[in-house]
Amino acid sequence: MALIVQKYGGTSVGSVSRIEAVADTIIKTRKQGHQVVVVVSAMSGETSRLIDLAHQIDSRPSARELDVLSTAGEQVAASLLAMAIIKRGYSAISLLADQIKITTDNHFGRARIEHIDSHRLEDEIEQGHIAIVAGFQGRDIENNITSLGRGGTDTTAVAVAVALKADECQIYTDVEGVYTTDPRIVPEARLMEVVTFDEMLELASLGAKVLHIRCVEYAGLHKIPLRVLSSFKPGKGTLITYEGSQMTTQAVSGIAANKDEAIITIVGAPNSPMLAADILSPVGEAGIEVDMIVQNIKHDDSVDFTFTVHRIDFEQAKAIAATIVTKIDAKTVQSNQNVAKISVVGVGMKSHSGVASTMFQALGREGINLQLIATSEIKISVVVEERYLELSVRALHSAFNLDTPV
Amino acid sequence: MALIVQKYGGTSVGSVSRIEAVADTIIKTRKQGHQVVVVVSAMSGETSRLIDLAHQIDSRPSARELDVLSTAGEQVAASLLAMAIIKRGYSAISLLADQIKITTDNHFGRARIEHIDSHRLEDEIEQGHIAIVAGFQGRDIENNITSLGRGGTDTTAVAVAVALKADECQIYTDVEGVYTTDPRIVPEARLMEVVTFDEMLELASLGAKVLHIRCVEYAGLHKIPLRVLSSFKPGKGTLITYEGSQMTTQAVSGIAANKDEAIITIVGAPNSPMLAADILSPVGEAGIEVDMIVQNIKHDDSVDFTFTVHRIDFEQAKAIAATIVTKIDAKTVQSNQNVAKISVVGVGMKSHSGVASTMFQALGREGINLQLIATSEIKISVVVEERYLELSVRALHSAFNLDTPV
Numbered sequence: 001m002a003l004i005v006q007k008y009g010g011t012s013v014g015s016v017s018r019i020e021a022v023a024d025t026i027i028k029t030r031k032q033g034h035q036v037v038v039v040v041s042a043m044s045g046e047t048s049r050l051i052d053l054a055h056q057i058d059s060r061p062s063a064r065e066l067d068v069l070s071t072a073g074e075q076v077a078a079s080l081l082a083m084a085i086i087k088r089g090y091s092a093i094s095l096l097a098d099q100i101k102i103t104t105d106n107h108f109g110r111a112r113i114e115h116i117d118s119h120r121l122e123d124e125i126e127q128g129h130i131a132i133v134a135g136f137q138g139r140d141i142e143n144n145i146t147s148l149g150r151g152g153t154d155t156t157a158v159a160v161a162v163a164l165k166a167d168e169c170q171i172y173t174d175v176e177g178v179y180t181t182d183p184r185i186v187p188e189a190r191l192m193e194v195v196t197f198d199e200m201l202e203l204a205s206l207g208a209k210v211l212h213i214r215c216v217e218y219a220g221l222h223k224i225p226l227r228v229l230s231s232f233k234p235g236k237g238t239l240i241t242y243e244g245s246q247m248t249t250q251a252v253s254g255i256a257a258n259k260d261e262a263i264i265t266i267v268g269a270p271n272s273p274m275l276a277a278d279i280l281s282p283v284g285e286a287g288i289e290v291d292m293i294v295q296n297i298k299h300d301d302s303v304d305f306t307f308t309v310h311r312i313d314f315e316q317a318k319a320i321a322a323t324i325v326t327k328i329d330a331k332t333v334q335s336n337q338n339v340a341k342i343s344v345v346g347v348g349m350k351s352h353s354g355v356a357s358t359m360f361q362a363l364g365r366e367g368i369n370l371q372l373i374a375t376s377e378i379k380i381s382v383v384v385e386e387r388y389l390e391l392s393v394r395a396l397h398s399a400f401n402l403d404t405p406v
Numbered sequence: 407m408a409l410i411v412q413k414y415g416g417t418s419v420g421s422v423s424r425i426e427a428v429a430d431t432i433i434k435t436r437k438q439g440h441q442v443v444v445v446v447s448a449m450s451g452e453t454s455r456l457i458d459l460a461h462q463i464d465s466r467p468s469a470r471e472l473d474v475l476s477t478a479g480e481q482v483a484a485s486l487l488a489m490a491i492i493k494r495g496y497s498a499i500s501l502l503a504d505q506i507k508i509t510t511d512n513h514f515g516r517a518r519i520e521h522i523d524s525h526r527l528e529d530e531i532e533q534g535h536i537a538i539v540a541g542f543q544g545r546d547i548e549n550n551i552t553s554l555g556r557g558g559t560d561t562t563a564v565a566v567a568v569a570l571k572a573d574e575c576q577i578y579t580d581v582e583g584v585y586t587t588d589p590r591i592v593p594e595a596r597l598m599e600v601v602t603f604d605e606m607l608e609l610a611s612l613g614a615k616v617l618h619i620r621c622v623e624y625a626g627l628h629k630i631p632l633r634v635l636s637s638f639k640p641g642k643g644t645l646i647t648y649e650g651s652q653m654t655t656q657a658v659s660g661i662a663a664n665k666d667e668a669i670i671t672i673v674g675a676p677n678s679p680m681l682a683a684d685i686l687s688p689v690g691e692a693g694i695e696v697d698m699i700v701q702n703i704k705h706d707d708s709v710d711f712t713f714t715v716h717r718i719d720f721e722q723a724k725a726i727a728a729t730i731v732t733k734i735d736a737k738t739v740q741s742n743q744n745v746a747k748i749s750v751v752g753v754g755m756k757s758h759s760g761v762a763s764t765m766f767q768a769l770g771r772e773g774i775n776l777q778l779i780a781t782s783e784i785k786i787s788v789v790v791e792e793r794y795l796e797l798s799v800r801a802l803h804s805a806f807n808l809d810t811p812v
Contacts, residue, residue, distance in 0.1 A: 016462040053486055056422040058493040065492065068485035068500050072478045079474035080459055086471065087464040094474050098504050099549055143505055 002167035003035045003125070007135065007157035010044035011174045012231035013077050019043075022231060023084035025172070026130060030090065035125050037164065039135045039157040040081055042073025063108035067137075067147040071097075074134035074153070082132045092130040095120065097137040097145070102156065104138030104146045111138050111146035113155060116163040125164075133160055151212020158215050162222040169224050171211060172231035177238030178203065178210055180402040181255040185393045188403040192238045192253060199253050200226075200240045202345040202379045216240065251352035252400040256343045257393050261291060262314035263339050263371060263383055264321050265306040268331030271297060278328055279305055282320050288313040292341075292374040292381065302331075306372055308383065311337055339371060340389035343381040344396055356380055362399035366391055408573035409441045409531070413541065413563035416450035417580045418637035419483050425449075428637060429490035431578070432536060436496065441531050443570065445541045445563040446487055448479025469514035473543075473553040477503075480540035480559070488538045498536040501526065503543040503551070508562065510544030510552045517544050517552035519561060522569040531570075539566055557618020564621050568628040575630050577617060578637040583644035584609065584616055586808040587661040591799045594809040598644045598659060603632075605659050606646045608751040608785045622646065657758035658806040662749045663799050667697060668720035669745050669777060669789055670727050671712040674737030677703060684734055685711055688726050694719040698747070698780040698787065708737075712778055714789060717743055745777060746795035749787040750802055762786055768805035772797055 006026060013019050029036050050069050054061040061069075078094035085092035101117035124131040135153030138146045148155050154171055161169035176191055178200065183189040195203070197220035204213045210228050219226045220242060229237025269275055276295065283290060292308045309317045314337045321333045349355050359380055363370065368391065372383035384392055397403060412432060419425050435442050456475050460467040467475075484500035491498035507523035530537040541559025544552045554561050560577055567575035582597055584606065589595040601609070603626035610619045616634050625632045626648060635643025675681055682701065689696060698714045715723045720743045727739045755761050765786055769776065774797065778789035790798055803809060 016459060019463065050482060053422060053482075054489055057425065057486060057489045061489040062492045062498075065485040065488045065498075065500055068488075068502075069482055072481045072485075075478045075481070076456060076459075076475055079471040079478075080463060082471045082474075083460055083463045083467045086468045092471075094471055096474075096551075145502075 001033050001035065003037070003164060004029060005037045005039065005157055005161040005164065005166045005169045006172060007039045007153060007170065008041065008081075008172045008231055009153065009174070010041045010047070012172050013040055013081060014044035016080070018231075019077070019080050019084050022081060022172070023088055025231060026085060027088055027090055030130065037121060037125065037131045037133065037160060037166070038081065039133045039153060039160055040074060040077045041135050041153040043077050046073040046076065064144060067108045068145045070147050071134070071137040071145055074136050078132045078134040085130055085132070090130055091128060092132055093124055094132045094134065095124075096134050098139050098143065100133060102138040102159070104140055104148070106140040106142070106144065106146065108144075108146055110149035111140065113138055113148065113159045116159055118163040121160070121164060151215055154212050154215035155218060158219045158222075158224060158226070161219070161224045166224065168227055169219060170227045170229060170237075171215075172229055173210065174230065174232060175210055175228070176230040176233055176235050177228050178240075178254070180253065181393055181397050182257065185257065185390050186397045186403075189397065190402060190405060191235075193236070194239050194241055195253055196347045197240055197242050198347055198378055199345050202343065202376075203254050203256050211240075250346060250400070251348040251355050252344045252346040252402070253348070254345050255393050255396050255400075255402065256345060257340060257389055259340050259386055259389065260311055261308045261339060261341045261383065262311045262317070262337035263306060263308050263335065264314075264317055265304055265334040266321055266325060266330050267304050267334055268302045269305055269328055270330070271301050271303050272328075275303060275305060275328070279321075279324055280307070282324060283307075283309070283317060286316060286320060288317050288320075292372055292383070294372055294374065308339075308341070308372065336371070338386040339383050340386045340392070341381055341383050342389070342392045342396065343379050344400065345379045347378050349378050349380075358399055359396060362395045363392055366395050368392055368395075407439045407441065409443070409570060410435060411443045411445065411563055411567040411570065411572045411575045412578060413445045413559060413576065414447065414487075414578045414637055415559065415580070416447040416453070418578050419446060419487060420450040422486070424637075425483070425486050425490050428487060428578070429494055431637060432491060433494055433496055436536065443527060443531065443537045443539065443566060443572070444487065445539045445559060445566055446480060446483045447541050447559040449483050452479035452482065470550060473514045474551045476553050477540070477543040477551055480542050484538045484540040491536055491538070496536055497534060498538055499530055500538045500540065501530075502540050504545050504549065506539065508544040508565070510546055510554070512546040512548070512550065512552065514550075514552055516555035517546065519544055519554065519565045522565055524569040527566070527570060557621055560618050560621035561624060564625045564628075564630060564632070567625070567630045572630065574633055575625060576633045576635060576643075577621075578635055579616065580636065580638060581616055581634070582636040582639055582641050583634050584646075584660070586659065587799050587803050588663065591663065591796050592803045592809075594803065596808060596811060597641075599642070600645050600647055601659055602753050603646055603648050604753055604784055605751050608749065608782075609660050609662050617646075656752060656806070657754040657761050658750045658752040658808070659754070660751050661799050661802050661806075661808070662751060663746055663795055665746050665792055665795065666717055667714045667745060667747045667789065668717045668723070668743035669712060669714050669741065670720075670723055671710055671740040672727055672731060672736050673710050673740055674708045675711055675734055676736070677707050677709050678734075681709060681711060681734070685727075685730055686713070688730060689713075689715070689723060692722060692726060694723050694726075698778055698789065700778055700780065714745075714747070714778065742777070744792040745789050746792045746798070747787055747789050748795065748798045748802065749785050750806065751785045753784050755784050755786075764805055765802060768801045769798055772801050774798055774801075
């Protein structure tokens with residue numbers, strides 16, 4: 001018998017019939033002999049409906065009151081789900097943040113969980129009740145309602161799993177798990193049975209938006225096994241584990257791609273130890289996040305300094321770069337917002353040499369120019385022209401044998 | 407400077423524009439120099455929408471979970487109203503049952519308030535904040551969410567007013583106040599400036615459904631002046647007071663009428679000290695409430711025993727009466743569900759003789775037969791054929807000079 005925390009997102013409980021289906025899934029787990037604690041999001045559309053009401057009143061509504069408002073949806077979903085379970089002859093009880101003392105800091109709209117009192121939940125489990133916790137919400141030290149921001153219900157689920165020392169935290173969503181790459185680009189993309197936390201962090205931040213990165217970090221920190229699976233289709237989903245690395249025989253686990261970047265190069269800057277700071281400080285001060293950074297020293301000792309930003313920040317970053325060029329006496333600015341970032345990710349990379357060369361050869365064979373290369377221990381990213389995105393992903397998926405079932 | 411508790415019902419906050427209008431009314435009171443605490447219902451239609459979802463899941467949903475569900479609407483309305491006030495440059499804060507410790511018993515769906523901790527509210531008032539309390543909700547001793555049932559937000563408002571020793575509790579609704587009778591029947595019906603708690607209790611229970619009777623009783627018990635007024639039209643509304651009785655010069659304050667009754671007579675029962683018990687016990691055991699009861703002893707010492715029941719209980723009560731006739735050897739049952747009950751109410755009645763004769767003369771002049779008469783200290787009720795309802799009310803309204811402004 002295991003203790004399992006299950007999280008159901010908005011689309012999973014998006015209608016009465018969906019709620020009934022989720023109740024069936026929960027009871028099925030129970031019948032397998034497990035103890036179940038459930039964390040639930042608002043029915044899909046509900047939180048948007050509420051926030052839209054707020055914006056009709058004030059374009060910048062009070063942050064405290066917005067959290068009181070936006071957390072009502074989870075209360076509704078939790079009680080409806082409890083009813084559906086009770087109707088099926090099992091005892092269930094909905095619990096709100098104050099009832100299980102989900103204590104957060106007081107950053108309304110993006111609060112962080114500081115503590116969960118596990119006593120009440122343990123009592124309910126001991127009495128054989130299925131506890132249904134309203135996700136996304138907390139209380140600060142003054143008992144104000146707080147919300148956890150994007151991906152908040154995932155975070156609640158992991159925090160509940162940590163507090164209860166659960167055996168597994170299952171995130172039910174509208175996808176079947178984590179794929180080796182985007183199945184819309186590569187129809188042969190495989191569902192991964194297992195992926196490591198490190199890999200998942202790289203894949204999540206690169207756009208495989210199955211799980212919010214904060215939730216993955218949190219689970220990894222406390223070594224809670226996470227499983228992503230579909231509430232619409234049966235299946236075992238993908239287990240995200242901190243133990244998987246030694247088992248893997250593959251160098252690369254997945255390929256991520258995103259079009260959210262733009263590239264800016266300051267060409268022909270005089271070499272100086274302060275160059276990076278001179279360029280990146282004004283960009284950072286403007287609130288612009290920089291992703292990849294590469295600096296090349298050319299044979300004439302001048303420097304080409306390249307960085308990528310979110311595409312929404314492109315125009316502003318380009319304008320800042322132009323001022324910098326004048327200030328540091330560089331030659332010019334080159335920029336391109338029609339680029340894509342392609343990354344191969346895998347903990348196996350550490351022990352497999354030749355991943356980079358396999359990657360560059362595969363792209364080279366397709367005639368794809370690499371505008372930028374960046375590497376980390378378990379990831380190699382390249383920036384290419386946006387029109388090559390699909391071709392690049394397909395070529396790499398095949399080059400690393402991800403098309404073939406393991 | 408007075409401390410005023412204002413309650414706004416569902417239609418008063420039924421849309422964003424209504425919420426904006428209510429915010430203006432609250433700020434207007436504040437600008438008059440008063441401290442304001444607000445109690446708010448869910449936006450009209452919202453509670454029904456939620457309960458409908460529950461009934462799609464289970465025709466008899468868990469009572470505990472139904473309360474978790476149905477109280478979400480007040481949370482939404484309270485936060486939206488707080489936002490609207492904050493947008494207007496005043497500080498406001500929404501507060502839920504657990505935040506001001508509205509403690510109730512554990513009768514889900516119809517809980518009674520046992521205590522409110524006034525400290526938090528007093529703090530907010532002291533800091534100059536307008537507190538917006540979510541009505542209708544409480545917490546039981548185990549911190550479960552409870553709901554107060556019909557008229558619950560009115561009850562919350564009165565309980566908050568009692569806890570704060572407020573100077574007045576204002577119930578904003580969609581009518582302008584309490585009228586001398588139903589204005590749809592008598593266009594000359596006057597808005598009463600003042601009505602006593604005793605009169606209001608009689609008028610409320612007789613169908614002038616402006617306020618829930620429990621709320622009026624509660625306010626009367628703690629001698630909190632209640633005022634009913636419209637959130638749609640400006641005006642002073644009707645003050646319900648425990649002090650008004652000595653000021654009145656009128657015998658009758660208002661005329662109530664309702665069609666919710668049916669009349670049943672057991673004819674020719676043998677006289678016996680146990681007769682009333684023999685008849686009413688089986689009726690009560692069937693869960694049927696009896697309103698008026700009259701017993702006439704005829705010259706042959708047989709008894710006609712008449713009582714009225716809610717019209718929805720009529721068929722069942724008639725069937726029970728038929729069994730009783732056999733059992734106690736009475737002659738027959740007469741019954742009529744096409745009747746109306748007309749009541750004249752007034753604390754002035756105590757000191758004015760002749761109210762009954764004025765009433766009976768007025769009805770007699772119109773040729774209206776009285777099927778039943780019942781009297782209390784401040785009320786005389788008669789049952790007439792339903793088709794005479796409007797005629798009776800108009801005749802009495804005029805006979806007691808209620809058409810004339812005071």
